[in-house]
Amino acid sequence: MTVVVAVIAAALTVWGIVAYNLLVRDRARVAAAWSDVDVQLKRRHDLIPKLVEVVQQHAGYERGVLERLVLARAQAQEAASGPADRSRPEAALGRDLRNLMAVAEAYPELKASQGFLDLQRGVSQAEDQIQFARRYYNGTVNNLNTRVDTFPDLLVARLLGFRPAEYFELQAPGEAQPAEVR
Helix, strand or coil: CHHHHHHHHHHHHHHHHHHHHHHHHHHHHHHHHHHHHHHHHHHHHHHHHHHHHHHHHHCCCCHHHHHHHHHHHHHHHHCCCCHHHHHHHHHHHHHHHHHHHHHHCCCHHHHHCHHHHHHHHHHHHHHHHHHHHHHHHHHHHHHHHHHHHCCCHHHHHHHCCCCCCCCCCCCCHHHHCCCCCC
């Protein structure tokens, strides 16, 4: 009888260790994936002042569009670091960036500027990378949240204080589209 109890205790201990290690691994993947999203968002933020400068040189009277973009960038940079806090200002920034690209279509000299075209291509690539990073991040969050909320791993998760992570979600369906390069 004591052998059976010892085997059961050993099996529960091994299961607890494995469950804990998987939870730690998934939590680390979520943190690393969020770091990747953050890097891509910062890359987009870094491109915006250059883009604004080029547009100002060619289309100085589109002041309202540029001011909204600069304000949206500032708000996105000031937002707290969590996905829920960053989602709304980043969505506004993406929307204003798409508006700027649409306005730029009205200026043939701007569309012909190599500097603008290079920046437009860079912004488009940054938007693509943000989408890839966001998709990967949300996948890792899904894995962690599934493990935290499913039996029997939820026993270890709750006992050791693991919590579900936040998704980095789009605010509106149109935000899934990256800025266009024509």
